[in-house]
Amino acid sequence: MTVKTLQINGKPVSAAEDQTLLDVTRENGIQLPTLCHLDGLSDVGACRLCLVEVKGSNKLLPACTTRAVEGMEVSTDSERLRRYRRQIVELLFAERNHVCAVCVANKNCELQAVALEVGMDHVGFQYQYPLTEIDASHARFVLDHARCILCTRCVRVCDEIEGAHTWDVAARGAQARVITDMAVPWGKADSCTSCGKCINVCPTGALFEKERAATGISKNKGFLTYIKNAREKKQWSR
Amino acid sequence: MTGTESLEQIAERRLEARQALRCRVSVCSGLGCESVGGQAVLEKIRARMKEEGLAEASEVYPTCCRGLCQHGPIVEVQWKEGGQPRRHLYLDVDEEQAERIALAHAREGKPAAGLASHADDPFFTRQTRIVLANAGEIDPEDIESCIAAGAYSALQKALTEMKPADVIQEITQSGLRGRGGGGYPTGLKWSTVAKEQGARKFVVCNGDEGDPGAFMDRSVLEGDPHEVLEGMALAAYAVGADQGYVYVRAEYPLAIKRLRAAIKHAERQNLLGAHIFDTGFNFRVDVRTGAGAFVCGEETALIASIEGSRGTPRPRPPYPATSGLWGHPTLINNVETLANVPAIIRNGGQWFASIGTAKSKGTKVFALAGQIKNTGLIEVPMGITLREIIYDIGGGIPEGRRFKAAQTGGPSGGCIPAQFLDLPVDYESLQQVGTIMGSGGLIVMDESSCMVDVAKFFVQFCQEESCGKCIPCRAGTVQILSILDRITRGQGELGDLDRLAELADLLRSTSLCGLGQTAPNPVVSTIRYFREEYVAHVVEHRCPAGVCSMSAVKKPAAPAVERVTP
Amino acid sequence: MNAEPATATAPKGGDKRMKMLDAAMRRQQFQPDALLEVLHAAQELYGFLAPEVLLHIGRSLKVPPSRVYGVATFYNHFSLKPKGEHTCTVCMGTACYVKGSGEILEGLKKEFGLGGNRTTTQDGKVSVVVARCIGACGIAPALVFDQEMVGGLTPKAAVARARRWTP
Numbered sequence: 001m002t003v004k005t006l007q008i009n010g011k012p013v014s015a016a017e018d019q020t021l022l023d024v025t026r027e028n029g030i031q032l033p034t035l036c037h038l039d040g041l042s043d044v045g046a047c048r049l050c051l052v053e054v055k056g057s058n059k060l061l062p063a064c065t066t067r068a069v070e071g072m073e074v075s076t077d078s079e080r081l082r083r084y085r086r087q088i089v090e091l092l093f094a095e096r097n098h099v100c101a102v103c104v105a106n107k108n109c110e111l112q113a114v115a116l117e118v119g120m121d122h123v124g125f126q127y128q129y130p131l132t133e134i135d136a137s138h139a140r141f142v143l144d145h146a147r148c149i150l151c152t153r154c155v156r157v158c159d160e161i162e163g164a165h166t167w168d169v170a171a172r173g174a175q176a177r178v179i180t181d182m183a184v185p186w187g188k189a190d191s192c193t194s195c196g197k198c199i200n201v202c203p204t205g206a207l208f209e210k211e212r213a214a215t216g217i218s219k220n221k222g223f224l225t226y227i228k229n230a231r232e233k234k235q236w237s238r
Numbered sequence: 239m240t241g242t243e244s245l246e247q248i249a250e251r252r253l254e255a256r257q258a259l260r261c262r263v264s265v266c267s268g269l270g271c272e273s274v275g276g277q278a279v280l281e282k283i284r285a286r287m288k289e290e291g292l293a294e295a296s297e298v299y300p301t302c303c304r305g306l307c308q309h310g311p312i313v314e315v316q317w318k319e320g321g322q323p324r325r326h327l328y329l330d331v332d333e334e335q336a337e338r339i340a341l342a343h344a345r346e347g348k349p350a351a352g353l354a355s356h357a358d359d360p361f362f363t364r365q366t367r368i369v370l371a372n373a374g375e376i377d378p379e380d381i382e383s384c385i386a387a388g389a390y391s392a393l394q395k396a397l398t399e400m401k402p403a404d405v406i407q408e409i410t411q412s413g414l415r416g417r418g419g420g421g422y423p424t425g426l427k428w429s430t431v432a433k434e435q436g437a438r439k440f441v442v443c444n445g446d447e448g449d450p451g452a453f454m455d456r457s458v459l460e461g462d463p464h465e466v467l468e469g470m471a472l473a474a475y476a477v478g479a480d481q482g483y484v485y486v487r488a489e490y491p492l493a494i495k496r497l498r499a500a501i502k503h504a505e506r507q508n509l510l511g512a513h514i515f516d517t518g519f520n521f522r523v524d525v526r527t528g529a530g531a532f533v534c535g536e537e538t539a540l541i542a543s544i545e546g547s548r549g550t551p552r553p554r555p556p557y558p559a560t561s562g563l564w565g566h567p568t569l570i571n572n573v574e575t576l577a578n579v580p581a582i583i584r585n586g587g588q589w590f591a592s593i594g595t596a597k598s599k600g601t602k603v604f605a606l607a608g609q610i611k612n613t614g615l616i617e618v619p620m621g622i623t624l625r626e627i628i629y630d631i632g633g634g635i636p637e638g639r640r641f642k643a644a645q646t647g648g649p650s651g652g653c654i655p656a657q658f659l660d661l662p663v664d665y666e667s668l669q670q671v672g673t674i675m676g677s678g679g680l681i682v683m684d685e686s687s688c689m690v691d692v693a694k695f696f697v698q699f700c701q702e703e704s705c706g707k708c709i710p711c712r713a714g715t716v717q718i719l720s721i722l723d724r725i726t727r728g729q730g731e732l733g734d735l736d737r738l739a740e741l742a743d744l745l746r747s748t749s750l751c752g753l754g755q756t757a758p759n760p761v762v763s764t765i766r767y768f769r770e771e772y773v774a775h776v777v778e779h780r781c782p783a784g785v786c787s788m789s790a791v792k793k794p795a796a797p798a799v800e801r802v803t804p
Numbered sequence: 805m806n807a808e809p810a811t812a813t814a815p816k817g818g819d820k821r822m823k824m825l826d827a828a829m830r831r832q833q834f835q836p837d838a839l840l841e842v843l844h845a846a847q848e849l850y851g852f853l854a855p856e857v858l859l860h861i862g863r864s865l866k867v868p869p870s871r872v873y874g875v876a877t878f879y880n881h882f883s884l885k886p887k888g889e890h891t892c893t894v895c896m897g898t899a900c901y902v903k904g905s906g907e908i909l910e911g912l913k914k915e916f917g918l919g920g921n922r923t924t925t926q927d928g929k930v931s932v933v934v935a936r937c938i939g940a941c942g943i944a945p946a947l948v949f950d951q952e953m954v955g956g957l958t959p960k961a962a963v964a965r966a967r968r969w970t971p
Contacts, residue, residue, distance in 0.1 A: 045553035046707045048748045060747055065553040080747075087744050091713035124737075125717050150706065168870035169548065169706070170877040172531070174716050176706035181869045182855050183877075191868060269940050273953040307943065451898030453939035488844070488881045489938050527844055530880030532936065546839035546867075548878040564837075607899030607941040645898065681898045695901055699936065705878075 006072040015068035022050055022063040030076055033085055033114045035203055036151040037064040040224025041160060047151060049085055049114065052076045060084075085118040094125040095174070097132060097146035098204075104217050105205030111149060130174075137187030140210055141199055143178070147206040150176055154198035154207060161227060166192040197223075245385055245394055252386035260295045261317035261343045263287075264374050265331075268303030268457055269492060270614070271310030276300075279311045279336045286340035296344070299377040302461020305370065306361055307614035314357075314374050315343050327357040361612050364631045366593065366619045368601050369577045372462050378496050381464065381503040389464045390509050392583035393471050397517045400583075405476040406432060409579065411587030413599030418444055418535070418572030419647060419676045421598075421665040427569065430559045431477040434567035439479035441470050442563070442570045444540060445486040445493070448532035449648030450699060452679035454603040455573035457615050459486065459493035462577070463500035467510065467523060469576030472583055474521045477569050482521060485540055487528035497525050532649075532703035536751050537562075537570045539705065550707045551751035572677070574603055594620035598664035608645075608681040611636050618663075625659040628682060639684040643767070647676025649696040649703075650756030652763025653689065672763045674756075688785035689768040690775050693761045694722040700757035711754025714745045718761060728791035730776030735765060821849040825857070829864050836865045839875055843882055852883045880936075888924040888931035890969040892962075893948040897937030904959070905945035909934065911959035912966060929970055 004015045008030060015024045020043070025032050036047040045062035052063050055073035063076075075081075092098075092111065100106050132145035155167040155178065166189050170179045180189035199207045200219050208217050222238070229235045243251070256262065265271070265280040284298040304312045309329040313336070316325045326349040328339060335353060342350035349355065356362070367373070376383045384390075396405050410425025431439060443466060447455040458466060470482045486494050501523050504510040512520045526544050533539045534549040537558050543549040544563060562568025578600060582590045591599045598620035604627065607613050611633030618627060624644060628634065635641055643653040652673035654661065661667050665675050683692065701715035718741050721734050742758035749755045765772055774780045779791045828845035832838035842865065846857050853876050862872040876882045894900075894909045912918075912932045916925050924931040940946040943955025947962055957965065 044707070045750065046709070048708055048710055048750065051748055062553055066555070084744055084748050087740070088709050088748065091709055091717065094717070095709075095713045125713075126720055128716060128720075149709075150712070165868035166870060168868070168874035170874050171706075172533075172548070172878050173701060173704035173706045173712055176712070179870060179873060182858060182873050191870070269938075269953070270943055273940060273943055273946075273955060307941070447939070448936070449898075450896065450901070450937035451941055452937070453941055456939040489935060527841070528879075529840060529844065529882060530936075531878065543840060544837075546835075546837040546875070547871075548875055605899075605941055607944060608902045613899070613941060613944070648898065679898065681902060683902060687902055692902075695898070703936075 004068055004070040006068055006070065006074065008074045009076055019068050020064055021052060021061070021066045021068055021072075021074060024068050025063060025076060031117070032063055032076055033117050034064065035110060035114060035149065036153065038153050038157075038201055038221065038224065040228050041153060041156045041201070044152060044156075047149075048088055049118075051081065051084065053078060053081065082118065086120050087124075089115050089118055089120045090123045090125055092149050093120075093123045094127050096128070096130060096148065099146075103147060103205040104208045104213055105147070106216065108217055108219065109205060110203035128174075135186050136210070137185035138192070138194075139187065140194060141186065141196070142208055142210055142213070143186060144206050144208075145177060147204045148178060149204060149206075150178070151203055152178075153201040153203065154178060157197045157201045157224070161224065162193060162195050162197050164191050164193050164195075167198060245390060248382055249386045249388075252382050256297070258295065259297055260292055260347065261315050262297040262299075263340075263343070264299055264301035264314045264316075264377075266302070266304045266310060266312040266373075267300030267378075268307070268310075268460060268615075269453070270303070270307035271312060272492075274310050275332070276311040278333055279313065279331050282333050282336040283313070283340045286337060287344060290340070290344040292344050299380065299383070301376060302370070302373045302378055303457040303615055304373050305365075305615040305617075306356075306612060308612055309356075313339060315339065315349070316374075317343065317347060319347070325357055326355040327362070328353050329356050360630050361616075361633065364626065365617050366601050367617045368581050368590075368593075369458060369465070369574055369603055370461070370615070370617045371581070372465070376462065378461055378463055379499055379503075381500070381507060384462075384464045385507075388584065389580070390468055390504075392580040393468050393475075393509070394515050396472055396475055396583055397515045397519055402432065402476045402478065405472060405583065408582055408587040409476070412578075412582045412590035413587075413594070413597075414575065414578055414582065414590065415598065415665065416572060417574035417578070417602065417677070419449075419650065419674060421675060424571065424575055427559065427571070428473065428476050430557075431479075431567050431569040434560055436567045438481070438566045439474075439477055440563045440566060440568040441474045441477065441479045441482040442540065442544070442568055443470055443482065443484040443573055443576055444535060444537070444570055445484055445490070445573045446528050446532075446535040446540060447487060447490075447573070447677060448535045448703075449650075449677050449679045451605065451607050451645075451681050452648060452677050453605045454615060454678040456490050456493050458573050458577050458603070459484075459490065460496050463493075463497045464504065465577045465580060466497075466573055467500060467504055469571075469579035470523060471510065471514070471521050472579050473569055473571065473576065475519055477567075479569065480520050480522070482523040483526050483544055483563075484523060485526045485528060485534070485544060487534075488530055494525060494527060501525070531705075532699070533705045533751070533753050536753060539751070540570065541568065548705070550705045551753075553750065574678070595662060595664045597666055602663070602675065602678060604678045604680045606632050606680050606682065609635055609639065609684040609686070610682040620664045621662045623660050623662055624654060627663065627680070628659070632682065635682070635684050639686065642683045642685050642687060643689065645673075645681040645683065645692065645760070646679065647674040647756075647759070648679050649699050650674060650752065650759055651676045652759050653683075653692070653767065655767040672766055673759070686783060686785070688726075688781055688783035689764040689771050690722065690726055690781070691783075691785045693764045694719065694726055696760040697722055697757060700753060704753065704757075708748075708750040708754060710745050710748045711750070711757065714741055714749075714754070715757055717741055718745075718758065722761070724790075725772070725775045726781070726786040726788070728775075728779040728786075728788035730772075730779070732776065734776055735769075735772060738765065822860075824849055825860075826864070829861070834865055836867045839865060839867055839872065840879075843876055847882055852886045854884075885924070886928070887933075889929050890950055890966075891931040891933060891948075892966050893933050893935045893938070894962075895936075895938050895940065895944075895946040895948075896934050897939075897941060897944075897946075899941035900937075900945040903944040905947075908945055908947065908957065908959045908962045911963050915963045915966070930966060932966075 045065040050063040051060040538552040539549040
């Protein structure tokens with residue numbers, strides 16, 4: 001196991017063989033906003049919030065998928081990076097119909113949390129108001145496309161952890177939507193095991209339990225690392 | 239070893255047989271000529287030759303794209319007069335003329351009266367052909383004619399006289415750069431893959447030519463598939479791969495058909511498959527069809543597509559050279575890049591490097607389209623000026639209109655205005671003026687085009703083709719498009735140009751792949767050189783070129799009460 | 805022999821096309837990676853991809869249904885709805901666009917009452933679809949009427965040509 005040393009914001013830090021820049025920043029108390037990343041799931045580098053500047057590269061690199069390399073000089077907090085993060089979150093709010101006041105995830109939402117974190121106080125882009133639907137056909141769960149940010153955590157958790165691969169993404173671009181089986185109503189998706197993992201990993205109020213609709217949701221994401229540790233390391237501690 | 243005959247023997251046999259021919263007639267069989275009756279012309283000439291008893295003494299065959307698509311069907315006749323080789327290039331040949339041409343050459347051994355030869359037109363003489371060199375010489379579906387023209391001789395030379403490292407050395411020395419648009423040094427890419435350790439390696443030919451307005455790769459795949467296959471085999475030998483894929487977009491059924499046939503023919507001659515030229519080198523090639531997604535021209539999206547998934551790009555690093563198809567080291571090169579390889583190995587890297595400019599070697603195939611007299615396919619040395627391309631080769635703008643701009647690089651590129659007509663066309667110069675070489679689409683525009691409308695056209699394309707994985711591209715292209723849409727409807731607002739600049743910076747810097755990163759280029763480039771046009775749209779609600787609908791602008795209403803001046 | 809009527813819905817058992825599709829999958833050794841090649845074969849056999857066909861492919865290749873659906877809907881080439889009897893493809897590549905293919909498209913859409921998501925007429929006779937560059941830029945603006953490529957038409961001429969299908 002080769003340990004590497006590198007610099008983050010001028011501070012020397014160390015990294016183990018297969019650690020990503022995101023792992024290293026977190027270990028050293030440096031905050032990076034993330035939405036598509038979730039401990040326990042594979043990383044896709046899709047939301048672009050965790051982009052960092054690396055000396056010698058003219059491209060910004062996503063911390064979640066970039067391995068730490070010996071001698072790297074990383075900066076995470078320039079004016080430019082802060083501006084991009086804010087704009088990306090603004091784009092999300094303008095893209096679909098996010099109305100916090102009536103949302104079951106209000107105050108328990110990672111999108112809200114990230115918006116606060118990056119200092120977004122208004123949206124400078126034109127709201128698109130796409131026509132979105134709600135799928136409440138499942139006995140226990142609901143999918144509200146208005147709140148979906150296409151982070152694909154639901155797709156990944158159902159594929160990688162539960163193994164049912166009920167969720168996937170259909171169409172592309174601004175028309176992309178998450179779907180179950182052959183784009184049938186969730187309640188008719190034979191492959192779904194109703195395990196509820198997708199509910200727990202969804203960062204917004206797009207996926208929620210009917211039971212919690214009135215009281216508000218509380219999601220438990222720690223279960224992922226718990227399961228992984230149990231399976232791979234035979235450690236069962238929460 | 240090729241069955242019973244060697245490569246040289248086949249070539250000799252065919253060349254000797256040609257000596258006894260009265261004439262050779264080639265009819266262009268590219269898509270452009272086919273669509274205006276090329277096949278019928280070919281059949282007419284063949285039938286007439288047969289009736290004149292010259293079926294054995296003449297060769298009438300389809301050949302690859304001659305390039306002057308505006309004037310198809312194109313027929314070339316080659317014959318000998320007093321021991322000297324003669325040729326006559328006929329344009330715009332219809333069936334009636336086909337008859338006359340066949341008769342004239344069959345009975346009199348002379349060109350048909352009244353039909354001029356265009357072989358010495360500047361369109362043809364000003365080109366330097368390497369990739370398209372075989373036009374007129376070969377029938378893509380007759381491998382022996384290709385062998386007679388030199389096909390697979392470079393592969394034989396490499397497998398029997400050179401080491402893989404020597405092959406890479408020649409490519410590096412040649413200075414060949416990626417012709418798909420990136421311009422990445424090919425030799426460097428090859429040596430990176432060669433150095434990777436891996437149980438298996440792959441060579442992929444990127445034929446997903448998605449730039450709207452580009453048809454260079456299609457023409458090469460249709461017209462000279464063996465050139466590409468040989469290039470792939472040489473690449474495989476150089477990097478240590480044993481399997482290749484040609485990824486062709488679904489919209490090119492003719493190219494797919496010709497490729498599949500070519501692979502079969504090559505396998506039958508043992509030029510592909512196992513123990514090629516009786517060496518230990520094995521290389522199989524399969525065709526993979528795209529399915530209508532521009533983003534699949536991006537390397538990692540292409541890989542995902544071959545693996546049977548949605549064509550969404552993956553973060554790089556790791557690069558395909560290290561971890562590509564199914565995690566194995568993979569070399570991905572564009573069609574035109576690979577098509578240059580056999581010539582480089584035959585003639586040497588130095589020969590190639592003697593053409594072009596200091597940093598951009600060799601030639602480039604361009605698809606000339608738009609408001610230009612000679613639309614079609616051309617191959618020119620790097621460093622030629624835009625003026626030469628447009629006026630000397632392209633014939634200039636029709637109806638005496640004025641040149642306004644040339645678009646290169648498709649939706650990832652920018653426009654070149656009239657002030658840069660004397661710009662040498664090479665990778666660096668184009669970058670400096672804010673565009674890219676791209677894959678070769680060169681759209682010429684005159685004053686009847688509105689640059690805002692053109693920018694909107696390209697952004698709309700990117701927005702529709704965005705895969706949706708990353709937020710900046712998926713949501714950002716929508717925003718850029720909606721601003722441009724407002725501007726072209728007469729609802730532009732002050733501040734729109736700043737908003738566009740901000741979005742451009744965001745997409746360029748934060749998008750996951752080249753599609754999103756370059757989507758703002760047409761907008762940025764047209765604002766840079768045609769700012770007054772944007773200002774007219776936004777401030778005066780007027781489209782100077784008269785293209786944009788400006789539908790939201792209402793005419794001032796008539797006053798309700800007539801004022802009477804006292 | 806019972807002649808199966810060609811329907812636009814689920815393929816029935818004994819349909820020759822199903823056997824040919826199975827043969828195509830067998831040629832690919834039922835590899836899940838061959839999904840795109842198999843979808844191409846299915847599209848060619850049936851003209852479009854019905855849900856039952858997609859499910860059958862998923863089961864045969866051992867690919868989850870949502871993934872098959874996700875792949876089928878990602879690519880423009882695949883159609884999940886039956887196309888019309890005749891298809892007019894308008895090329896919207898740059899070269900064709902600057903020569904007026906945009907107007908031709910608008911003219912055709914207006915004539916046949918198409919727009920938004922609807923690309924096929926109510927009676928299923930005519931489909932008007934857009935292609936993003938078919939590579940025939942030399943004869944811009946390029947149109948394809950079923951299999952026939954025609955260039956240099958005006959919007960009026962294009963409409964007249966398409967109207968030949970619905971006399």
